[in-house]
Amino acid sequence: MATNTAKKTPETDTAATTEDTVAARTERTARTPDKEVVGPPLALGQEPQTVTLAHHLDIEDKSFMPGDEIQVAPAYARHLHNQGFTTRT
Structure with a gap:
Protein backbone atom coordinates (compact mmCIF):
# COMPACT_ATOMS: atom_id res chain seq x y z
CA MET A 1 0.00 0.00 0.00
CA ALA A 2 1.43 3.38 -0.96
CA THR A 3 1.73 6.14 1.59
CA ASN A 4 1.47 9.81 0.78
CA THR A 5 4.52 11.52 2.29
CA ALA A 6 3.63 15.05 1.18
CA LYS A 7 3.29 17.55 4.00
CA LYS A 8 0.05 19.42 4.36
CA THR A 9 0.46 23.17 4.45
CA PRO A 10 -2.00 25.23 6.47
CA GLU A 11 -4.13 27.74 4.61
CA THR A 12 -2.56 31.16 4.81
CA ASP A 13 -5.62 33.35 4.52
CA THR A 14 -8.99 31.70 5.07
CA ALA A 15 -10.88 35.01 4.85
CA ALA A 16 -9.63 35.61 1.29
CA THR A 17 -10.46 32.02 0.34
CA THR A 18 -13.99 32.41 1.71
CA GLU A 19 -14.51 35.68 -0.16
CA ASP A 20 -13.28 34.10 -3.40
CA THR A 21 -15.67 31.19 -2.92
CA VAL A 22 -18.62 33.49 -2.25
CA ALA A 23 -17.75 35.61 -5.32
CA ALA A 24 -17.52 32.51 -7.54
CA ARG A 25 -20.83 31.18 -6.20
CA THR A 26 -22.52 34.54 -6.83
CA GLU A 27 -21.21 34.61 -10.39
CA ARG A 28 -22.51 31.07 -11.03
CA THR A 29 -25.90 32.02 -9.64
CA ALA A 30 -26.07 35.10 -11.85
CA ARG A 31 -25.42 32.98 -14.95
CA THR A 32 -28.14 30.44 -14.13
CA PRO A 33 -30.90 30.57 -16.78
CA ASP A 34 -34.57 30.98 -15.89
CA LYS A 35 -35.38 27.36 -16.73
CA GLU A 36 -33.37 24.36 -15.62
CA VAL A 37 -31.00 22.94 -18.23
CA VAL A 38 -31.64 19.21 -18.67
CA GLY A 39 -29.26 16.64 -20.07
CA GLN A 49 -31.07 26.38 -26.40
CA THR A 50 -34.80 25.94 -26.03
CA VAL A 51 -36.23 23.00 -27.96
CA THR A 52 -39.81 21.80 -28.33
CA LEU A 53 -40.20 18.05 -28.06
CA ALA A 54 -42.08 16.08 -30.71
CA HIS A 55 -42.10 12.82 -28.75
CA HIS A 56 -42.22 11.63 -25.14
CA LEU A 57 -38.72 11.69 -23.62
CA ASP A 58 -37.24 10.67 -20.25
CA ILE A 59 -34.12 12.60 -19.25
CA GLU A 60 -32.46 12.12 -15.86
CA ASP A 61 -35.56 10.41 -14.39
CA LYS A 62 -37.80 13.28 -15.51
CA SER A 63 -40.59 12.72 -17.99
CA PHE A 64 -41.27 15.26 -20.75
CA MET A 65 -44.33 15.09 -22.97
CA PRO A 66 -44.70 16.11 -26.65
CA GLY A 67 -44.96 19.89 -26.91
CA ASP A 68 -42.91 20.56 -23.76
CA GLU A 69 -40.17 23.14 -24.13
CA ILE A 70 -36.88 22.34 -22.43
CA GLN A 71 -33.51 24.05 -22.30
CA VAL A 72 -30.50 21.98 -23.29
CA ALA A 73 -26.87 22.41 -24.27
CA PRO A 74 -26.35 23.17 -28.01
CA ALA A 75 -24.65 19.81 -28.70
CA TYR A 76 -27.51 17.96 -26.99
CA ALA A 77 -30.05 20.00 -29.00
CA ARG A 78 -28.35 18.81 -32.21
CA HIS A 79 -28.40 15.23 -30.93
CA LEU A 80 -32.12 15.40 -30.10
CA HIS A 81 -32.86 16.96 -33.50
CA ASN A 82 -30.88 14.28 -35.35
CA GLN A 83 -32.72 11.55 -33.44
CA GLY A 84 -36.12 13.07 -34.31
CA PHE A 85 -37.13 14.12 -30.80
CA THR A 86 -37.62 17.82 -31.59
CA THR A 87 -40.21 19.58 -33.70
CA ARG A 88 -39.31 21.31 -36.92
CA THR A 89 -38.83 25.03 -36.44
Whole structure:
Protein backbone atom coordinates (compact mmCIF):
# COMPACT_ATOMS: atom_id res chain seq x y z
CA MET A 1 0.00 0.00 0.00
CA ALA A 2 1.43 3.38 -0.96
CA THR A 3 1.73 6.14 1.59
CA ASN A 4 1.47 9.81 0.78
CA THR A 5 4.52 11.52 2.29
CA ALA A 6 3.63 15.05 1.18
CA LYS A 7 3.29 17.55 4.00
CA LYS A 8 0.05 19.42 4.36
CA THR A 9 0.46 23.17 4.45
CA PRO A 10 -2.00 25.23 6.47
CA GLU A 11 -4.13 27.74 4.61
CA THR A 12 -2.56 31.16 4.81
CA ASP A 13 -5.62 33.35 4.52
CA THR A 14 -8.99 31.70 5.07
CA ALA A 15 -10.88 35.01 4.85
CA ALA A 16 -9.63 35.61 1.29
CA THR A 17 -10.46 32.02 0.34
CA THR A 18 -13.99 32.41 1.71
CA GLU A 19 -14.51 35.68 -0.16
CA ASP A 20 -13.28 34.10 -3.40
CA THR A 21 -15.67 31.19 -2.92
CA VAL A 22 -18.62 33.49 -2.25
CA ALA A 23 -17.75 35.61 -5.32
CA ALA A 24 -17.52 32.51 -7.54
CA ARG A 25 -20.83 31.18 -6.20
CA THR A 26 -22.52 34.54 -6.83
CA GLU A 27 -21.21 34.61 -10.39
CA ARG A 28 -22.51 31.07 -11.03
CA THR A 29 -25.90 32.02 -9.64
CA ALA A 30 -26.07 35.10 -11.85
CA ARG A 31 -25.42 32.98 -14.95
CA THR A 32 -28.14 30.44 -14.13
CA PRO A 33 -30.90 30.57 -16.78
CA ASP A 34 -34.57 30.98 -15.89
CA LYS A 35 -35.38 27.36 -16.73
CA GLU A 36 -33.37 24.36 -15.62
CA VAL A 37 -31.00 22.94 -18.23
CA VAL A 38 -31.64 19.21 -18.67
CA GLY A 39 -29.26 16.64 -20.07
CA PRO A 40 -25.52 17.25 -20.31
CA PRO A 41 -24.26 20.42 -18.59
CA LEU A 42 -23.36 23.56 -20.50
CA ALA A 43 -19.73 24.23 -21.30
CA LEU A 44 -18.26 27.52 -20.12
CA GLY A 45 -19.58 30.41 -22.17
CA GLN A 46 -22.40 28.44 -23.80
CA GLU A 47 -25.98 29.63 -23.80
CA PRO A 48 -28.77 27.05 -23.46
CA GLN A 49 -31.07 26.38 -26.40
CA THR A 50 -34.80 25.94 -26.03
CA VAL A 51 -36.23 23.00 -27.96
CA THR A 52 -39.81 21.80 -28.33
CA LEU A 53 -40.20 18.05 -28.06
CA ALA A 54 -42.08 16.08 -30.71
CA HIS A 55 -42.10 12.82 -28.75
CA HIS A 56 -42.22 11.63 -25.14
CA LEU A 57 -38.72 11.69 -23.62
CA ASP A 58 -37.24 10.67 -20.25
CA ILE A 59 -34.12 12.60 -19.25
CA GLU A 60 -32.46 12.12 -15.86
CA ASP A 61 -35.56 10.41 -14.39
CA LYS A 62 -37.80 13.28 -15.51
CA SER A 63 -40.59 12.72 -17.99
CA PHE A 64 -41.27 15.26 -20.75
CA MET A 65 -44.33 15.09 -22.97
CA PRO A 66 -44.70 16.11 -26.65
CA GLY A 67 -44.96 19.89 -26.91
CA ASP A 68 -42.91 20.56 -23.76
CA GLU A 69 -40.17 23.14 -24.13
CA ILE A 70 -36.88 22.34 -22.43
CA GLN A 71 -33.51 24.05 -22.30
CA VAL A 72 -30.50 21.98 -23.29
CA ALA A 73 -26.87 22.41 -24.27
CA PRO A 74 -26.35 23.17 -28.01
CA ALA A 75 -24.65 19.81 -28.70
CA TYR A 76 -27.51 17.96 -26.99
CA ALA A 77 -30.05 20.00 -29.00
CA ARG A 78 -28.35 18.81 -32.21
CA HIS A 79 -28.40 15.23 -30.93
CA LEU A 80 -32.12 15.40 -30.10
CA HIS A 81 -32.86 16.96 -33.50
CA ASN A 82 -30.88 14.28 -35.35
CA GLN A 83 -32.72 11.55 -33.44
CA GLY A 84 -36.12 13.07 -34.31
CA PHE A 85 -37.13 14.12 -30.80
CA THR A 86 -37.62 17.82 -31.59
CA THR A 87 -40.21 19.58 -33.70
CA ARG A 88 -39.31 21.31 -36.92
CA THR A 89 -38.83 25.03 -36.44
